[in-house]
Amino acid sequence: MTITGAGTADWFDVKGTVPTPKNAKRLxxxxxxxxxxxxxxxxxxxxxxxxxxxxxxxxxxxxxxxxxxxxxxxxxxxxxxxxxxxxxxxxxVYLDLGVALIGVLIPFCLGTIVGIGLAVSRSKTLNAVAGSIIDGINAFPLLVLAIALIALLGPGLQSVVVALSVTNWARYARLARTRALVVKQQGYIEATQTLGYSKPRTLFKHLVPNVSSETTAYALSDLILVILLIAGLSFLGLGAQPPTxxxxxxxxxxxxxxxxxxxxxxxxxxxxxxxxxxxxxxxxxxxxxxxxxxx
Amino acid sequence: MSVNAMASESSDVLVEIRDLVIGIQRTRKDRLLIVESANFDIRRAEILGLVGESGSGKTMVCRSLIGTLKRRSASIFAGTIKFDGMDLAKLEERQWRSVRGSRIGYVPQSALTGANPVMTVGKQLGEAIRRNRKRKEKDVRRRVMELLELVHIRRPEVVYDQYPHQLSGGMRQRVMIAAAITQDPDIVVADEPTTGLDVTVQAEIMKLLKEIRSELKMSVILVSHDLALIDEVCDRLVVMHAGTCVEVGSVSAVARTPLHPYTIALNRSRIDISTPGAPLITIKGNPPAVGEWPAGCRFSDRCDFVQQDCTVGRNPVLVEVRPNHWSACLHAERLGGTSE
Amino acid sequence: MSDALIEVRDVSVTFGSGSRAVRAVRQVSLHIEKGEAVGIVGESGSGKSTLARVLAGLQRPNSGEVRFAGESIYQRGKAYRGENRRLVQMVFQDPYGSLNPRITALSAVSEAVRVHGVGSRKDAIAKSLELLGRMGISERDAGKKPRQLSGGQRQRVSVARALSAQPSVLLADEPTSAIDQSAQAQLLNLFRGLLDGGLSIALVSHDLGVIRYLTQRVYVMKDGEFVESGLTVEVFDNPQQEYTKQLIASIPGRELHKALS
Structure with missing residues (x-):
């Protein structure tokens, strides 16, 4: 076995250790x-x-x-x-983005709270009941359910926001609950128990941030969808009314x-x-x- | 050692890895090197151990042998892997298909992700057998049974119709080994095949690998971070540190007279079952991260024997310090007597 | 009753119910003395991790009693009341999940320090850095988030966090199973130092080498039960049960050790 080191030479002389160009890392x-x-x-x-x-x-x-x-x-x-x-x-601009933002924020907050609450709660009945409500809502396509609700409430942007809040929270709740159940099993949450941290500390400092990061990511992509949905509903005459x-x-x-x-x-x-x-x-x-x- | 023995040994060489450089091309000009100098041979019907800490590049070397670097977006930048007149380093994906599986088998780290969960064991092995040539259904089944018996699976006719999740971790890994040897390869690459398995199961798997070597005359590459395991089952070993092969030699030679400070340090840091309670001598600092390798010898800032010339210039290359025993330490000669 | 720090009597844990019930721990009794290192060794599915969780107060047993310093820890409500909660700490198996990925090593430890009584933020940080330093985590590494640390470093941060409560018992569930050999040696040396300082350690592991290295007494667990127990040296040198013999025979590298010695 002969070893020349030739292959390594040209690499090593040129680079030493390889620097990471900033733009590549940023991309x-x-x-x-x-x-x-x-x-x-x-x-x-x-x-x-x-x-x-x-x-x-x-x-x-x-x-x-x-x-x-x-x-x-x-x-x-x-x-x-x-x-x-x-x-x-x-x-x-502000009407479209603003309505979408409200239409995402309300279900986001509601769903995250409900989802984490369910994951934390020990009540089996509560979990069964809330779970089936969530699954029930999620079983319908968002658009169909929203149109049905607006038909009940009458057309207008307020109805759109209400319809979105009533239907969309379930998606966030499901996501938050699944995520919270995973996070709950992690060592760092168990450690808060052995370390004797208070419940609020465990909840708000360790559980919520690791759950909400997931729902936030979803909310951002959801915002795009909701903007399109609002425009879509208005296109159908169910949202913004002329001459707005x-x-x-x-x-x-x-x-x-x-x-x-x-x-x-x-x-x-x-x-x-x-x-x-x-x-x-x-x-x-x-x-x-x-x-x-x-x- | 006689000249004749040397000659016969060199003719036994199956794979010759020279100056292998593996890395990730991040942008057109930016390359992150993960393996910078891999140099070793794989001989016929030997179990070759590949030891190193996480980040030492051992998994990347394995992947280069089965042509799956691309899946990790890594590639070979330089060097050769000579195998049966081919240079595996330059093989195209199309050419890999006739090598991977049929000439070089692979046993994955986790038997759970390695197997297809919705196919029975029999179907999966049968598919692997049929891959290259057409065979009669009856022959395929017979061969699968033969393989299952070969890896000591009890009641193969039952296991044949089971799904991977119905098997225990050890059984699953046996099936993966059976899959690796279906095409009678020359080499079986086993990347930490017993991670997460119990010690008793690990011992059985190791026994199986030894059998594959001695009865089927296949070469086995066993990757592990457990030096004790390597010592027990391997014939020769390659020690990797920070993307470099730092020591290559027979297991007994390396155990008796390690010629690289890293190997010495690894030996000292491991628990000696026969004298419990002796303090473990740890290696200073942490292994250098990929892309943050120091100048000169990459072990220099953790080394107890560091000299001035260790910290400058290039990463030292392997030198045959004793017959068939290579070290990449500049001062290997002086280490000769400092073992155990 | 002896002056054992932790005393477990006839503890059983069953998961699920009816025909699907899994008896993870069956009628197990053990004790841990002050300043002692006790090993619980077993393979996957032996129930050793469940037992560790019972000791940590994280898993209420279906029957039996766990006493800490003479007081039953599973009374009504939560396990380990008052001061006792702080005195029994645990290091978890998976170094990737045992630290909150969003906060730095330093804030993880200083949070625990503050909860356990060091008043001002400045003092807590000084105390945390000292703890981390003892665990071989430099000030520079202390400011890193878990993902930037190696497996061994994360485990040492977890130990520092556990020590901030000034426990008298440290439970370690497979602390070395996911880390490199040199990192394992570092961690075991630290444990040895803590033992010398008077801490009791219960080490749960499938790695007999680690058990042999650190513990004075060992319990061998199989299918939820202890099949053998005694002084570690005796159990290793002269195992009585077939299962123990098999376990010991499976330790890699033994042949070589024999050959060399």
Whole structure:
């Protein structure tokens, strides 16, 4: 056996130990995605404030001839009622994102609390009853259940939020419960018992953070879904009512005349994509970071 | 040792691993090296032990032998693995198919994840047998039974129709060994095959590996972090530390006169069953992490015998200090008398 | 009654009920004296981990009694009341799950230190660093999260956390099974130092080498029962039961040791 060491020589002389270039690491740990996502989101939010403030036009009132194509005056053209599409698209930012945020936050909080509570509780009856309610709700597709509820409550954004809260919490509860049951078995939770930590300390410092990290990750991807859902419900006429500027409703308004004028449909659609893409960048970035914490 | 013996030994060499460099290509310019200098031979019908702490690169070396580095997004950057006129280091995935399984068998770390949970033992082994050539259904079944008996599974006709989860850990690992030897390979790679198994089961599995070596004349590579285990079952061993082979030699030679401070330290840190209570001499510090290897010898900052020239320049390469006993220590000659 | 620190009498633990019932621990009795290292050795499924959890106050036995310093620990409500809770601590098997992944080694230990009475944050941190230092965890490593530490380091952090309660008994469930040999030696040396300092240790393991190295007395457990017990040296040198003989014969490296000595 002869050993030359030749193979190793050229590696070793050049590199010593291999440095990790910052950008490669960042791409891997999600920092770049996170920054891109945040930049896109902030840009959208800023436009949502600035455009309505600076625009010379009115959101809900006709200002010119209908279906004017995009031009120097009307950047995104005008819609069927002669309103400025540019202004309307960006006026809808806070409504669309805000309703979605509330529509996610309520079920997120409710579900996480219920899920952890069930995992911690020793009552078998409670777990059986709540478990079957959760499974029952989850058995239906979210959209179908939401439409049914809105049909009961009457159309409108408030109904959408209520419907989302009533249906979506079950998904979070199931996730939180499963996760909490796993975390509960971990040595660090058992150790809190032998160390004599108080129940609240164990719960809030050790159990909840390790459960909510999971539900938070889900909430972020859920937010994208809910934005689309709200737009979808509004498109069906169940959500935002005219003349409120809302992307789904705007697309619905413009749809019959799409052959003549594409701009009242395409621009709200693009805004919807913008919101979705920026959030998915953020979600992906955060998930990667979380993976880093765990592995 | 006579010249003749040397010559016959070298003709027994089955696999020749030289200057093997394995790592992960992270970006176009950035490579993270995991194994930087692997150098050893695998001889015909021997059990070769591969010892090292976690992160020493032993698993990566194994993967390079069965061509599954890609699955861990790692690849071979340099070096050769000569086996039967081929260089395994340069094999394409298409070519691997005729080597993996049929020439080099593999026993995974965990028998639970290694087996397909929804296929019976008989079906899985049968599939492995049929893989390369067409065979009659009856012949396949006979061969599976033969294999199950070979790995000492009692009542093979029952086990044939069972699913992996119905078997105990030891039985499952026996099935995995049977799967590894279905195609009569020249080499069986066993990566920590008894992790998580009980000592009594471990002893049985080791006995089985010995039988495979002596009766089927296959070479076995046994990866483990347990030096005691390696000492007991292996003929020769390779000690790895921080991506480098630091000592290669016969088990008896390495046990009697270890020629690398790391091996000496490992020996001292292990529990001596015959004199309980003697303090264990631990190795200073922690093993260097991948990508944070120090200059010079990678063991230098944990070494009790460190000299000035140990901490500069390249990582020392293996040198044949005594016949058939290699060490990568610059001062191996001086260590000669410091064993036990 | 002897002055045993922990005394277990006829303890049984059954999981499930009816035809599916699994009797994990059957009518087991043992005692642990002050400053003594006791080993419980057995293979997977022998019930040794369940027994450790019973001792730690984490698993209420179906029958039998566990006494600590003369007082029954499983009374109404929770196990180990008052001061006694702090005096019996446990190190868990899996070094990956025994530390909260979201907090650093230092905060894990200093949290325990603060809960057990060291007042100010500054004092708690100093005390924690000292404990971690004794366990061979440098100040730099103390600021790391569990994922950045090796298996051996995590186990030593767990020990430091357990010691912050100033226990008189340390229960260790397979503390060395998932770590490298050199890390194992480090941990065992630390345990030896703690024994010299007067701590009692109950070591649960399938590794006879570890048991032999550390303990004075040993209980051999199989299928929920003790098949043999006695002084470790005697049990190892002159095993009475077939099962014990088989276990000892399976220890790797013995042939070599014999050859060398």
């Amino acid at each position: 891997k740990d999600g920092t770049i995605g996170l920054i891109t996502g945040l930049f896109l989101l902030v840009a959208l939010l800023v436009l949502g404030i600035v455009v309505p403030l600076l625009s010379p036009f009115e959101v809900e009132i006709s200002i010119d001839t209908p279906f004017l194509p995009p031009s120097g005056t009307y950047w995104f053209g005008t819609d069927g009622l002669g309103r400025d599409v540019f202004l309307r698209v960006f006026s809808a 500027p809302e992307w789904g409703a705007m697309i619905s308004d413009g749809r019959p005349n799409f052959q003549v004028a594409w701009w009242p449909v395409i621009f709200p659609g693009l805004a919807l994509c913008w919101a979705g893409v920026s959030l998915s960048f953020i979600a992906e970035g955060l998930t990667r970071r979380e993976r880093d914490v765990k592995s």
